[in-house]
Amino acid sequence: MSTHHRDPDPRGYASMLAARPGVAWWVAVLIAFVPTVIGVVVDLSVNNDIGVIAWVLTLLGVTLAALAVRRHALFTVMVQPPLVVLAALVIGYVIATLTGGITGGVLNLGLKLVGTFPLMLVATAVAAILGVVRLVAQPLRTVSPRRTTGSPSHL
Numbered sequence: 001m002s003t004h005h006r007d008p009d010p011r012g013y014a015s016m017l018a019a020r021p022g023v024a025w026w027v028a029v030l031i032a033f034v035p036t037v038i039g040v041v042v043d044l045s046v047n048n049d050i051g052v053i054a055w056v057l058t059l060l061g062v063t064l065a066a067l068a069v070r071r072h073a074l075f076t077v078m079v080q081p082p083l084v085v086l087a088a089l090v091i092g093y094v095i096a097t098l099t100g101g102i103t104g105g106v107l108n109l110g111l112k113l114v115g116t117f118p119l120m121l122v123a124t125a126v127a128a129i130l131g132v133v134r135l136v137a138q139p140l141r142t143v144s145p146r147r148t149t150g151s152p153s154h155l
Helices: 025-047 052-068 071-079 081-098 106-115 117-137
Strands: none
Touching (some): 025 052, 052 071, 052 117, 081 117, 106 117
């Protein structure tokens, strides 16, 4: 016996393209996470710092996640960028350290984390703006026509 309750209204399951179903919240997290990790690993291995590659891939991943996710899961993509960047930085730092692309300890990781705050801010702003646009453009309720003031229509 299934305990899942399926909403009869398909609009909650739509992606940005209303005709296409959206992805689940965890897929949207992966859509944002994978490019971010790739960008962080490449930047740390090549530049020993977070640079343009990480910025571009993070913003690309966050944007794609916000457009692909189900309408019901928009909150997830609106709040995930700082967590995605933090996790990607830790994983990327470990990978870059193991491959010899970066040296240093926890203090170096902490300094790099502080340096990613502008990226976290911009990525969160992009996700929040796209999320709000989707919330407004894809309402779950239909707007009922306003009644005009004056004589009742039933008379």
